Structures are given as C-alpha cells and as structure tokens.
Amino acid sequence: MLHQLLEWLSSIATGLIDTFGHWGVFLAMIIESACIPLPSEVIMLFGGFHAQEGLLTFWGVVWAGVFGNLVGSLLTYWIGATKGREWLERYGKYVLIKGKHIDTADRWFKKYGEWAAFFGRNLPVVRTFISLPAGIARMNFLKFTLFTFLGCLPWNYVLTYLGFTLGANWGIVEPYIKPFSYGILGVLVLAVLWFFARNLRNRFATK
Numbered sequence: 423m424l425h426q427l428l429e430w431l432s433s434i435a436t437g438l439i440d441t442f443g444h445w446g447v448f449l450a451m452i453i454e455s456a457c458i459p460l461p462s463e464v465i466m467l468f469g470g471f472h473a474q475e476g477l478l479t480f481w482g483v484v485w486a487g488v489f490g491n492l493v494g495s496l497l498t499y500w501i502g503a504t505k506g507r508e509w510l511e512r513y514g515k516y517v518l519i520k521g522k523h524i525d526t527a528d529r530w531f532k533k534y535g536e537w538a539a540f541f542g543r544n545l546p547v548v549r550t551f552i553s554l555p556a557g558i559a560r561m562n563f564l565k566f567t568l569f570t571f572l573g574c575l576p577w578n579y580v581l582t583y584l585g586f587t588l589g590a591n592w593g594i595v596e597p598y599i600k601p602f603s604y605g606i607l608g609v610l611v612l613a614v615l616w617f618f619a620r621n622l623r624n625r626f627a628t629k
Contacts, residue, residue, distance in 0.1 A: 432464045439468055443478055447486035448493075451578075455494025459550050462487070463595070466578055470585020471592040480586055487578035488571065491543065495553040495570045502557020531559035536569045543573030 438446035447469045454460040469483035531538065535556060542552035556566055585592040 431460050435460050435465045436468050439465070439472060443472075444482045444486045447478075447483055448490040451487045451490025452494040452497070454550060455491045455553065456498050457551055457554060462491075462549070462577070463546070463581060466581035467585035467588075467592040467595055470582040470587075471589060473582065474586045474589045480582060483582045484578050487582065488574045491574040491578065492567070492571050495543075495574075496567065498553035499557035499561075499563070499566060502554045503560050504557075531556060531561045535559070535561040536565050539566055539569040540573035543570060544577045549577070 435450045438450045440446070442449065447465060450460055450465045451462065454462045454465065466483070466487050469478060469487065470480070472478040473480045473483050538552060539556060539561070542548045553566075553570070581595075584595050588594065
C-alpha cells in the first residue's frame with residue numbers, strides 16, 4: 423500500500439515536470455514543502471535528467487527547486503503562525519498536547535530554530551514538515567526565511583547534479599535514499615508513541 427502511494431506521488435511529480443518544465447519543478451517543490459509529501463528526490467533527480475537531455479537547464483532546475491521550497495515553507499510557516507497555535511490551544515488536549523508543551527517548543531525554536539530550519543531542509547521526511555512547528559513556535563521570520571533558503575541549496579543542488587550525471591539512470595539513486603527516509607520516519611513514529619505513552623501515564627498517575 424505504501425509503495426503504491428509513493429509510486430502514485432512520484433508519477434504526479436514527474437508529470438508536472440513533463441508538462442510545465444521549470445515551472446513544474448517549482449510547483450512540485452511548493453507542494454512538497456507544504457506538508458504534502460511529493461518526493462523531492464524524484465522531483466530533483468528527474469529535473470536533473472531533463473537538464474542532461476537539454477529540455478531544461480541545470481541551474482534553472484536548481485533554482486526552481488530552491489524557490490519552490492522557500493515559497494512552500496513560507497506558506498506552511500504562515501499557517502502555523504496564524505492558525506496552528508490557536509488549533510493546538512483549542513484542540514491539543516484531545517491529543518495530549520498541553521500549554522507547557524507549546525511553551526517548550528517556543529523555547530526550543532528560539533534557541534535552536536535556525537539550525538532546525540537549516541538541517542531540517544536536508545533530511546527526508548523532516549524537510550516536508552519542519553516549517554509547521556517553526557510557525558507555531560513563531561520563530562523569528564527573517565531568520566526562518568534565511569536559514570530555510572540556505573538549507574534548501576545543498577539538497578536541491580546535489581539531487582539535480584546526480585540526476586544530470588546519471589541521465590536516464592537517475593532512478594537508481596532513489597532506492598538508496600528510501601531506507602534513510604523510512605528510518606527517519608520510524609524514529610519520528612517512535613517519538614510520537616513515546617510522547618503519548620508518557621503523557622497517558624502521567625494523566626493516569628494524577629487521577
């Protein structure tokens with residue numbers, strides 16, 4: 423089921439690029455950064471392949487990816503900053519999120535937010551969602567924008583370069599990235615389960 427979903431999302435990504443070229447890369451990366459998991463690995467590798475074919479330009483693909491990431495990240499940040507906190511304060515109790523958890527996230531992003539934004543953009547799975555908690559914590563907007571932009575450069579350049587270098591064999595890279603993506607996803611799932619287990623235990627202990 424998961425494999426079929428990923429294949430379907432990959433076909434959407436490649437279809438956008440085949441249809442709209444550089445604008446397709448830009449649009450796909452906006453979607454990828456707006457908490458909709460289009461695989462950026464496929465987007466940029468496929469874009470690099472088209473650049474190798476002469477259908478697109480190398481730097482056109484890179485910058486389309488970077489600015490698509492930035493626009494999608496800013497949109498997600500804005501949603502988190504304007505509505506995310508309100509939703510958490512109103513409905514967070516139903517998923518065991520309390521005010522103190524939001525305050526902890528605020529302090530964490532104030533202290534480490536720049537590096538979270540930068541390194542988060544270079545991690546599969548994390549890169550898709552990092553902007554939402556940054557917005558909810560209302561991380562400094564200018565710092566968020568700068569470090570997100572800088573963080574997008576390495577990921578998009580390397581994947582475009584690999585797609586350009588490998589040409590028609592661009593697809594051989596993705597299977598090597600997937601285990602890393604699944605590993606990070608597994609860690610995140612375990613972290614969420616640990617959070618719920620700990621807070622459930624604390625809730626029952628106070629009764």
